[in-house]
Amino acid sequence: MSAFGAGARSFRRAAVTLLIAAALYEATARSGYFAAALLPTLPAVAHALWAMLMDGTMLRHASYTLYRVMFGLGLAVAVGLPLGILMGRIPAVEHFFLPLVSVLMPIPSLAWVPVFILWFGLGNVTTILIVFYAATFPMLLNAWSGVRSVNPLWMRAAGAMGANGQSLFWKVIIPGASPFIITGFRQAFLRSWIAVVGAEMIAASAWGLGWVIFDAKEFLNADIMLASLAVIGCIGFGFERLVFGSLERATVLRWGMVRTAKG
Amino acid sequence: MLHIDVDNVSLLYDTPAGRVSGVHEASFGMEESEFLCIVGPSGCGKSTLLNIIAGFLAPTSGEIRIGGKVVTGHGMDRGIVFQDFAQLFPWRTALENVAFGLEMKGVAKAAREEIALKQLQLVKLEKFARSYPHHLSGGMQQRVAIARALAYDPALLLMDEPFAALDAMTRDEMQRLLAEVWRETRKTVIYVTHNVAEAVYLADRVVVMTPHPGTVKTEVPIRLSRPRDPLSVEFLEHQKQLMRHLSEQAAKV
Numbered sequence: 001m002s003a004f005g006a007g008a009r010s011f012r013r014a015a016v017t018l019l020i021a022a023a024l025y026e027a028t029a030r031s032g033y034f035a036a037a038l039l040p041t042l043p044a045v046a047h048a049l050w051a052m053l054m055d056g057t058m059l060r061h062a063s064y065t066l067y068r069v070m071f072g073l074g075l076a077v078a079v080g081l082p083l084g085i086l087m088g089r090i091p092a093v094e095h096f097f098l099p100l101v102s103v104l105m106p107i108p109s110l111a112w113v114p115v116f117i118l119w120f121g122l123g124n125v126t127t128i129l130i131v132f133y134a135a136t137f138p139m140l141l142n143a144w145s146g147v148r149s150v151n152p153l154w155m156r157a158a159g160a161m162g163a164n165g166q167s168l169f170w171k172v173i174i175p176g177a178s179p180f181i182i183t184g185f186r187q188a189f190l191r192s193w194i195a196v197v198g199a200e201m202i203a204a205s206a207w208g209l210g211w212v213i214f215d216a217k218e219f220l221n222a223d224i225m226l227a228s229l230a231v232i233g234c235i236g237f238g239f240e241r242l243v244f245g246s247l248e249r250a251t252v253l254r255w256g257m258v259r260t261a262k263g
Numbered sequence: 264m265l266h267i268d269v270d271n272v273s274l275l276y277d278t279p280a281g282r283v284s285g286v287h288e289a290s291f292g293m294e295e296s297e298f299l300c301i302v303g304p305s306g307c308g309k310s311t312l313l314n315i316i317a318g319f320l321a322p323t324s325g326e327i328r329i330g331g332k333v334v335t336g337h338g339m340d341r342g343i344v345f346q347d348f349a350q351l352f353p354w355r356t357a358l359e360n361v362a363f364g365l366e367m368k369g370v371a372k373a374a375r376e377e378i379a380l381k382q383l384q385l386v387k388l389e390k391f392a393r394s395y396p397h398h399l400s401g402g403m404q405q406r407v408a409i410a411r412a413l414a415y416d417p418a419l420l421l422m423d424e425p426f427a428a429l430d431a432m433t434r435d436e437m438q439r440l441l442a443e444v445w446r447e448t449r450k451t452v453i454y455v456t457h458n459v460a461e462a463v464y465l466a467d468r469v470v471v472m473t474p475h476p477g478t479v480k481t482e483v484p485i486r487l488s489r490p491r492d493p494l495s496v497e498f499l500e501h502q503k504q505l506m507r508h509l510s511e512q513a514a515k516v
Binding site for chain 1: 317318339341342343345349350354363364366367368395396397
């Protein structure tokens with residue numbers, strides 16, 4: 001079985017599942033038991049989506065959301081990745097930060113939204129910081145486990161071949177930890193994507209995919225809400241598959257360091 | 264002056280049950296270009312001794328001299344091949360793995376790849392230079408590991424049961440290949456194994472170690488002409504002699 005054949009088959013299977021789910025929804029929406037304003041039919045949702053795509057508002061909402069995610073995720077990687085690596089390498093750093101991480105990590109990022117609004121007001125700063133909060137921990141924890149899981153045999157072999165300090169770090173520890181680090185990127189992105197929508201509902205003003213859903217509620221625009229949800233799902237799925245999927249294929253999958261995920 | 268001098272080396276471990284002797288007053292010397300096998304049952308301290316020679320462990324007493332210089336920690340005068348296939352870096356191709364030591368020495372990319380390719384030719388893997396380790400069989404991975412350990416031209420090659428995890432047929436093939444590589448490179452080799460036939464096939468001299476405490480029991484020179492025939496009477500005679508040394512001490516325990 002070629003990889004392409006397997007890919008096409010899993011694509012077909014996914015399409016069948018989605019079509020059945022869509023048909024069930026459509027049947028429910030047309031059954032007459034629910035108000036059309038609350039449960040719009042799929043053509044109505046598609047129409048709303050098309051209108052928003054055409055007048056450019058959807059693009060603008062999505063751009064705002066993506067900007068916040070990328071900014072927050074960038075900060076999270078800039079802090080979580082080096083800190084996780086240091087925690088994995090230096091016991092003193094681990095001992096100092098581990099209690100802090102253990103206490104902060106279980107707090108849902110959205111629980112911070114009201115506090116951050118008090119401190120930073122509505123808008124980009126608060127939403128970006130919420131994303132940063134949500135993404136930092138998966139990045140940090142994966143980098144930390146990755147560094148600790150580097151095969152000691154690689155370290156020995158590299159040491160015997162004259163590697164030390166810098167070269168050991170860049171040529172053995174970082175590539176050796178890469179399966180975990182890439183998983184960290186992936187999880188951090190997913191967490192940010194979830195967090196940004198929640199944060200925008202409460203803390204954004206005028207733009208953002210989360211905000212547009214919350215705003216549409218005021219006017220009973222269920223079609224706009226569902227259209228925005230579809231866009232959120234598609235962008236998240238696309239990033240996860242395209243960006244992180246290709247990163248994985250170019251590195252750890254090519255090196256045989258992780259098994260191919262099914263589906 | 265001896266090329267390699269293992270001089271009265273002991274290692275004590277601290278365990279919850281008290282101090283345990285891993286290696287006890289082990290001594291032997293080696294000439295340049297000699298192939299020495301260390302044979303003994305598991306727990307006799309042969310791998311521990313190899314790790315001390317490699318510089319991964321510091322002896323409690325005694326010392327090891329390579330070309331008159333006392334060993335303190337690992338260094339590029341020694342190349343090491345481990346038993347575990349996972350010793351190769353999975354993120355580097357076979358060629359990049361072999362070139363690693365030269366890269367650490369600061370050899371330019373073109374020059375180190377040329378040397379690495381020659382080393383891969385030596386182990387007959389030049390066709391797989393651009394393959395990643397996970398696409399190679401266990402035997403091929405060990406051949407890459409041998410090429411990698413030889414690439415930066417160490418004075419001494421240390422091998423810790425490199426073929427023990429291979430199936431019997433591949434192992435025979437590997438032993439023939441190693442004997443050929445040794446004939447061409449004339450490296451000084453210390454090879455640890457529990458396989459008596461392997462020792463007789465490869466070694467100029469066999470050091471027999473015994474456990475509790477791990478110490479050198481005797482040395483047996485193997486003066487058979489090469490390439491050796493494992494089915495010849497002399498070969499079997501040497502094998503029997505080594506087996507006798509090993510079973511004597513097994514009977515004592």
